[in-house]
Amino acid sequence: MLAASLPADPPPGRRFHQPLSAGAEPVGSGRTRFRIWAPDHGRVQLLIEGRDPIDMLALGEGWHEATVECGAGTRYRYGMGEDLVVPDPVSRFQPEDVHGPSEVIDPEAFLWRHGDWRGRPWREAVILEVHAGLWEGFAGVTRRLAEIAARGFTAIELMPVNDFPGARNWGYDGVLPYAPDHAYGSPEELKTLIDTAHGLGLMVFLDVVYNHFGPDGNYIHGYAGGFFRTDIETPWGEAIDFRRPEVRRHFTENALYWLNEYRFDGLRFDAVHAIPDADWLDETAARIRSETEPGRHVHLVLEHDGNAARHLAPGLYDAQWNDDMHHVMHVLLTGETDGYYADYAEAPADRLARALAEGFVYQGDPSPYRGGERRGEPSGHLPPTAFVNFLQNHDQIGNRAFGERLTSLAPVAAVAAATALILLAPAIPLMFMGEDWGSTRPFLFFTDHHDELAPLVREGRRREFARFERFADDQARARIPDPNAALTFETSRTEADEAAREPGRARAALVAGLIALRQREIVPRLEGAVSEGAAAIGPKAVRAAWRLGDGAVLTLFCNLDGSPVPLDGKPEGRWLFVPPEAIEALETGALAPMTTAAVLREPEP
Template sequence: MTTFVQPKTWGATLRPDGRARFRLWAPGINAVSLEIEGRDPIPMAREAGGWFAIEAPAAPGSAYKYRISTDLAVPDPASRAQAGDVHDASLVVDPTAYTWRVPGWSGRPWEEVVLYELHAGLLGGFRGVAERLPEIAALGVTAIELMPIGDFSGTRNWGYDGVLPYAPDAALGTPDDLKAMVDRAHELGLMVFLDVVYNHFGPEGNYLGAYAADFFRQDVHTPWGGAVDVRQEAVARFFIDNALMWLNEYRFDGLRFDAVHAIGDPEFLDRMAGEIRAAVEPERHVHLVLENESNDAARLRAGGYDAQWNDDFHNVLHVLLTGERDAYYAHFAEWPAERLARCLAEGFVYQGEDFDGHTRGVPSGHLSPTRFVPFLQNHDQIGNRALGERLTLLTDPAKLRAATGLLLLAPQIPLLFMGDEVGSTTPFLFFTDFHDQLADAVREGRRKEFAKFPAFADPEARAKIPDPNARSTFEASRPQPGADAEAWRTLYRELLTLRRERIVPGLAVARSEGAEAIGDKAVVARWRLGTGLLTVALNLGDEAVAVTAPETAPLTTIGAGPVDGQLAGASFVAWLEV
């Protein structure tokens, strides 16, 4: 394994002589001092471009802060670990201290990826996740994806409110605990992906505005404030070096970049992908995935990003499964079967059409189906519901099983959410650990957000929305097996075995052969794989629909399946003609 060279642009970098170099970008102030616990402050030297730097004696575990004014000392924004929470001192970390058990791991090809999204805190932190990995691997999953782990305020958070993106949150474990979890995954043949947030910082513990206001743009606004200004070289380096740290120091196999449309700079995205590709060992399989509301197919070209989360797939299937038409589901409520057919054949549903008064998306039919990551559920689609209900409570189980067949056997790269595989009915709620006025604002803001929904128009109904800051909200979100857990496990194992043995060998050259609606809630789709013609048919309606079945025997049938040219309701079937 190539020896990791730690990025030195930001933060504390250990030297071989028992010293460390500390570096902070603070263009908004004239002086910065380093305060290492138990010592007098040391003035830092001012460098060109707004940088301050100093070398000082420091061992692993040394606690430090930057003094930026007489009344304010701040943690390192590139802290590798915290002595406590986001307001406390940062710790010097030795990135080479952990001894890898699987140093030669090189990952797995993209075509083999089956993602399993999880929240590390709900599973007992990094050590708890490591204990769960054997059962996840036995299911047929090939990669876990951690929701963001960068240090956030308190001990309970989804992770998207992080403010110290280089520091694994102490509530989840130490940096070495995280590395041991990754190591254990690699021992089991599992890849590990990480969701990273480069579009904003959380509301508690972000001090950048006090000394580096130029980190943020004043002319471009996001739901979280001014957009990060990646045109500034120091800002671009902050995020690119962070990505390289996770991939090279922690040996993650892939990154999922949250809401890059809020960054609003395609050139930066291309630069970041290029630098990552150049900086990891050429023999490693490292995968980069976008969340991009803009449906920007240009970012999905060869050599850049492997794929994009496909919200369109979820949205149209949710309409078909539940009949819901509120909020963004309204954009998928008309002709849902036709929209699903387009999604299966071409990737995005929206490819330049009007969406809430603006044009969304560009043509994507030229892309391989493996450029898209579909899902039936994820943290957003469950947790952004007022009561966090899963599909197990929102639709007929037979229809959910049929939709699961489509998710796992279509050529796109599937993503599951923790609990899917055991038919969990426990909620996944929005939770935080804020206090005082911020806690009140988050609680009331969430209830106000749902006032536009008919079910929560009444104040008494809104009052029943769980308080995000209550520990009980966090505890209620731990996924528990449903009453028919073993039946769901069996279904997932069987489908993922079929995917591994019959679908994956032909995915590298997969291309669409078209799809069409065959009923109000039914579709048929075909893809040419390297191993033959894959055809799938799904009927989420209650009545049978006509379907032309290939002459070959089905790979699998879920539900009653096709009889005499009719596909029964709540059914899925797949064929592979070799």
């Protein structure tokens, strides 16, 4: 495993605080202002541990406020009616989990060593997606940062860290969006992770979930029913009502909070197609652009199943996760065509060529999987860096019944060729933790719900797969791991020593070499890059080219088939990357099986 040492610490110096319109805000002189929106209750009490209840002042329009002599470390709840006691929906920390009291946090107590960090340009991003819980929380991730930087990654993306019920969760059952989960560590430990990363030249992105709340620990229904819509259902229940200004503010301020108080370098917005009021997305992007420090590189990325290219306009979002690219690569590598992979079963090499040249495969085209419904918007006008490409991520592994990685589904050589394509194409590459050394451990869907909810989640999970032929009977579905079992979580851990053994060492060296090549030869030329077109050159092979910002032309050849593919003439330029075992075939005018090769033609003088 490659290693790197931490740089010498600069003198401490800066403190950061994002003022919030709700929650517990320190106001100086040992006093804290508490404010909550509870329009369904005319009387709200502040319940501070060890003190008598304090009646909060009703401000009108559902707001309640109290300013009290207390400081950091104070634990509190809100009381409403006879028996409703709730944590703060804008809690900065929940030391006793989602049902316990909230804790007052002093945002300026943390002294940032690298407070002058301004981030890195988006074109430099090579992202490693990380689940903090599987690496022993924030402190465990911090211990691995030097190794991640040494492999050449320039950013990590944390899966959601906000408070969820129990000690473990795959990330998308959060209910308190402002509170880092206590199972991962304290706010100070999360800030230490980010500060340490910045000292190593690493950006840190956060995956945020604004389209739903988890099934346990969301008390908002009890005091602000208008937070939700009753006329629209999402896969997770009633839709959040983004028509209301209080709701918009709740989530927009959350985005600003993570960026300004925690100094995250960017956010990935989960499943925004489930947010019915899409104008909120652009409104929030505009506020972020105007309310983060001038000169900081702050990057905003969407996940949108509808391929909505309109949000990628200048000044809004930098990029979108390109599920189309993943899906067509998965079909080519594994041969699987069930579920949504059916949309990529026909002429997959042609579809891969379109993804490389234009970003989205579906740009308003009818989707067979969706019964002919048209999906997507034109994307060919966008720069290549408007797309985040990947072979694996938390969704595409964790949503499988047994959480298999590509290392268990496709030939090793084919996965290596596909990895080279992802890392050398101009789109922004992302890898999932352990993928960089070819981990074979699964990443399963895991939870830690209470006794009543646990069996419902287990059976609901198994019903999801009933439509697949191989899970048609009860006995087959019963083999799907129980999300609530501790073993399901433990099985998903990636072990660092995998990278120190063969074949992990060889895969780690390949990935590190490809990233270094990308940063040296491709990244400096990405500004202004445009597609020069792409085409299928075999049943599982493509050729794609881009004119880079300095006029050079990058051409990639990728063959995922088991047979060689003839090339039409000798490519012009300098070979940037050719696997040693493919050199002989290239000399005879063919692309070897399961090979990616790259050629760079320098600009005309």
